[in-house]
Amino acid sequence: MQEHKGxxxxxxxxxxTSSFRLWLMTEKGDVLSERRSDEGMAKASAGCxxxxxxKSHLSALGxxxxxxxxxxxxxxxRQGWTEAGYVTVPALPEAILxxxxxxxxxxxxxxxxxxxxxxxxxxxxxxRGEETQLLGALGALxxxxxxxxxxxxxxKWVRMAGHEVLEFSTYMTGELFDLLSKQxxxxxxxxxxxxxxxxxxxxxxxxxxxEPGRATNLLFAIRAGQLLEGAGADxxxxxxxxxxxxxxxxxxxxxALNAFSGTISLIVSGRLGDLYAEALTxxxxxxxxxxxxxxxxxxxxxxxxxxxxxxxE
Amino acid sequence: MQEHKGxxxxxxxxxxTSSFRLWLMTEKGDVLSERRSDEGMAKASAGCxxxxxxKSHLSALGxxxxxxxxxxxxxxxRQGWTEAGYVTVPALPEAILxxxxxxxxxxxxxxxxxxxxxxxxxxxxxxRGEETQLLGALGALxxxxxxxxxxxxxxKWVRMAGHEVLEFSTYMTGELFDLLSKQxxxxxxxxxxxxxxxxxxxxxxxxxxxEPGRATNLLFAIRAGQLLEGAGADxxxxxxxxxxxxxxxxxxxxxALNAFSGTISLIVSGRLGDLYAEALTxxxxxxxxxxxxxxxxxxxxxxxxxxxxxxxE
Numbered sequence: 001m002q003e004h005k006g007x008x009x010x011x012x013x014x015x016x017t018s019s020f021r022l023w024l025m026t027e028k029g030d031v032l033s034e035r036r037s038d039e040g041m042a043k044a045s046a047g048c049x050x051x052x053x054x055k056s057h058l059s060a061l062g063x064x065x066x067x068x069x070x071x072x073x074x075x076x077x078r079q080g081w082t083e084a085g086y087v088t089v090p091a092l093p094e095a096i097l098x099x100x101x102x103x104x105x106x107x108x109x110x111x112x113x114x115x116x117x118x119x120x121x122x123x124x125x126x127x128r129g130e131e132t133q134l135l136g137a138l139g140a141l142x143x144x145x146x147x148x149x150x151x152x153x154x155x156k157w158v159r160m161a162g163h164e165v166l167e168f169s170t171y172m173t174g175e176l177f178d179l180l181s182k183q184x185x186x187x188x189x190x191x192x193x194x195x196x197x198x199x200x201x202x203x204x205x206x207x208x209x210x211e212p213g214r215a216t217n218l219l220f221a222i223r224a225g226q227l228l229e230g231a232g233a234d235x236x237x238x239x240x241x242x243x244x245x246x247x248x249x250x251x252x253x254x255x256a257l258n259a260f261s262g263t264i265s266l267i268v269s270g271r272l273g274d275l276y277a278e279a280l281t282x283x284x285x286x287x288x289x290x291x292x293x294x295x296x297x298x299x300x301x302x303x304x305x306x307x308x309x310x311x312x313e
Numbered sequence: 314m315q316e317h318k319g320x321x322x323x324x325x326x327x328x329x330t331s332s333f334r335l336w337l338m339t340e341k342g343d344v345l346s347e348r349r350s351d352e353g354m355a356k357a358s359a360g361c362x363x364x365x366x367x368k369s370h371l372s373a374l375g376x377x378x379x380x381x382x383x384x385x386x387x388x389x390x391r392q393g394w395t396e397a398g399y400v401t402v403p404a405l406p407e408a409i410l411x412x413x414x415x416x417x418x419x420x421x422x423x424x425x426x427x428x429x430x431x432x433x434x435x436x437x438x439x440x441r442g443e444e445t446q447l448l449g450a451l452g453a454l455x456x457x458x459x460x461x462x463x464x465x466x467x468x469k470w471v472r473m474a475g476h477e478v479l480e481f482s483t484y485m486t487g488e489l490f491d492l493l494s495k496q497x498x499x500x501x502x503x504x505x506x507x508x509x510x511x512x513x514x515x516x517x518x519x520x521x522x523x524e525p526g527r528a529t530n531l532l533f534a535i536r537a538g539q540l541l542e543g544a545g546a547d548x549x550x551x552x553x554x555x556x557x558x559x560x561x562x563x564x565x566x567x568x569a570l571n572a573f574s575g576t577i578s579l580i581v582s583g584r585l586g587d588l589y590a591e592a593l594t595x596x597x598x599x600x601x602x603x604x605x606x607x608x609x610x611x612x613x614x615x616x617x618x619x620x621x622x623x624x625x626e
Contacts, residue, residue: 086541117541123530124537154498154533170533172497179492184485185467213525213564216557217436220467220483224437228399228430244529251526 008032010068010308011058012300015050015075016129017041017153022057024067027309029301033061041074050081051106068109070304072132072296076101076112086117086126089165093138096131097306113303118167125170129296130156136298137267137290138163147253148265150292151245151272153178157252159260171248174272180240186219189226190240193233200235201275202282204242205249209283212250218243245279253285262286269293321345323381323621324371325613328363328388329442330354330466335370337380340622342614346374354387363394364419381422383617385445385609389414389425399430399439402478406451409444410619426616431480438483442609443469449611450580450603451476460566461578463605464558464585466491470565472573484561487585493553499532502539503553506546513548514588515595517555518562522596525563531556558592566598575599582606 009027013020018040024032035057044050054069076084084101099114115128130150137148146160153174159166180186208215222239225231231239253260264287266276273289280287322340326333331353337345348370357363367382389397397414412427428441443463450461459473466487472479493499521528535552538544544552566573577600579589586602593600 118537119541121542124534124541125530126537126540169527169530170537172529172533175497176529179496183492183496184488209526211564212528213522213560214482215525215528215564216485216489216560217438217482217564220485221437224431224439224483227439228432228437229434247526247529251524251528251530 006030006032008063008067010070010304011063012297012304013054013069013071013073013075014129014132014296014300015041015044015071015073015080017074020044020053020057022054022061023297023300024061024063025297025301025304027305029298029305031297035061041077041080044075044081045079050075051103054110066108068111068304068308070100070111070113070300070307072113072300072303073129076114077128080112082112084112084114086115086128087131088117088119089167091116091165093135093163093302096135097303100303100307109308111303111307113300116165116168118169120167123167123169125168127156127168127170130158131165132299132303133267133292133295134158134160134165134299135302136295136300137265139298140288140290141265145260145262146265147260147262148267149252149276149287150267151276152268155248155252157248169252171252173244173248177241177244180219180244181237186222186236186240189223189231189236190233193237195234196238196241196275197232197235198238198278200231201238201242201278204239205246205279205282208243208246209250212247215243215247241275242279245275249279249283249285263288265290267292267295319343319345321376321380323383323617324376325610325617326367326382326384326386326388327442327445327609327613328354328357328384328386328393330387333357333366333370335367335374336610336613337374337376338610338614338617340618342611342618344610348374354390354393357388357394358392363388364416367423379421381424381617381621383413383424383426383613383620385426385613385616386442389427390441393425395425397425397427399428399441400444401430401432402480404429404478406448406476406615409448410616413616413620422621424616424620426613429478429481431482433480436480436482438481440469440481440483443471444478445612445616446580446605446608447471447473447478447612448615449608449613450578452611453601453603454578458573458575459578460573460575461580462565462589462600463580464589465581468561468565470561482565484565486557486561490554490557493532493557494550499535499549499553502536502544502549503546506550508547509551509554509588510545510548511551511591513544514551514555514591517552518559518592518595521556521559522563525560528556528560554588555592558588562592562596562598576601578603580605580608 008024100111103110118125150156158168321337413424416423431438463469471481
């Protein structure tokens with residue numbers, strides 16, 4: 001396999017709070033091999049073992065001692081491996097690439113990409129990792145204005161002009177779903193099924209968009225619906241997810257007077273992508289989907305090219 | 314003390330999820346003595362010991378074996394002592410009083426008041442305990458339309474015409490504050506101070522009311538404000554509380570076209586009352602405050618009079 005594509009030119013690492021992914025890649029950006037684990041920042045910083053974790057995965061893939069490594073994500077946070085700061089928006093891709101910080105004290109050339117910061121005092125915000133997905137997604141975005149939606153524990157909505165990031169906002173949707181589904185009064189209503197009633201999901205999305213101020217009332221109504229109407233766990237789970245995603249879309253895409261009316265760029269992978277696609281469809285909002293897994297790898301490859309293989313950029 | 318006010322005619326009990334309060338009262342409604350404990354439904358139902366808990370408190374106050382007891386709250390839930398159902402709104406006070414259920418198998422006359430249910434399929438909702446506060450607060454409410462706000466773990470907003478409850482909505486404000494302040498990403502931002510910066514609180518309230526759709530973005534901005542601006546724990550805590558209370562007020566009091574413009578009846582006790590008063594003042598919303606502790610006791614006394622001392626009603 002490796003023979004056909006060429007030899008590893010660098011390793012690309014997406015190092016999040018709870019997950020670690022590494023790819024060995026050719027100069028052209030082809031993937032030779034991959035490693036995934038749960039050794040995210042939370043585990044790595046507990047033992048200050050970022051270096052050890054990285055080395056073990058590189059060794060397992062037989063990577064050379066001098067293979068350079070490009071990293072994005074929480075490894076660059078203050079409480080991570082080596083702080084890689086934030087680039088202030090508005091920001092062009094070049095500023096992100098230039099902000100890469102070399103990990104000191106390592107013989108190997110290891111660089112960590114910076115995050116982005118929105119320093120508008122009215123809407124302070126930060127991202128770390130998603131900026132690299134954006135770098136990788138740029139190929140799919142033309143000129144003009146874009147609104148990118150990046151669902152997750154902390155969903156990001158990013159407004160761009162061409163390839164420039166103008167501003168962005170984070171919504172705590174995924175974390176709220178997790179807390180509410182496991183630890184709130186609503187946990188009882190979700191027991192017994194992991195499924196979702198998609199009709200109930202669509203209705204919940206529409207209700208939250210129509211009346212975002214009632215969001216926490218719509219949440220309580222999940223419990224009331226179980227008590228008074230005998231709503232099942234699949235309906236309750238769909239209502240919880242739909243209410244939170246609808247609230248996010250209501251805030252992120254603006255009100256009727258102030259809405260982004262173009263095609264939303266949905267950068268996402270897996271099951272979460274299906275839910276956001278369903279929500280945007282229910283709201284008749286046009287969108288394209290860009291695979292987040294591919295985008296982050298392409299963003300890392302682009303950074304590697306600009307750092308080490310300038311001629312190819 | 315007891316000599317001056319007369320003898321106990323009944324015991325009144327507010328039996329919530331996490332708290333138990335009992336008062337011995339005269340036929341006139343004067344308080345002779347009081348007991349408080351944390352033996353709420355959660356503790357009582359675990360051991361099916363509602364009867365034992367009640368008896369121990371009555372004995373401690375020297376109450377007679379045949380003293381009747383009126384109870385409101387979660388003791389009447391399905392998972393409580395004896396289920397006392399829900400009266401469907403719109404409902405007059407008389408319907409609540411008539412819905413009291415006698416606890417079977419007890420020599421003593423023990424009655425539990427029912428809750429209220431909003432069976433509108435678009436906004437199903439339930440309350441249990443607050444209906445008794447409303448009964449007690451009626452004396453402070455005249456004819457005409459009222460909007461009562463009852464802050465708490467699950468805040469209730471109740472629309473009334475005179476003494477009739479028309480409809481109500483529950484907001485999960487208190488539970489969300491608890492979850493987010495202790496178990497979310499925001500917990501870090503709140504460490505080091507239990508205080509609140511009231512200017513930050515007022516700004517957070519106003520922002521959430523102005524842009525309720527951005528609620529979970531405003532929550533994430535608490536973390537970003539700490540990272541980028543060095544916001545302290547007292548500012549972060551105030552922003553969390555203000556955002557959630559503002560979101561509740563945005564939904565409950567309607568938008569600009571559909572708002573209740575009269576004087577809000579704020580039924581609340583303690584620190585939470587100060588926060589809601591601050592929020593409503595910041596929004597220039599007129600309100601009166603009715604003490605929730607007194608209201609629930611007065612509501613129970615009213616129920617006791619209608620059950621056992623009809624001539625005095």
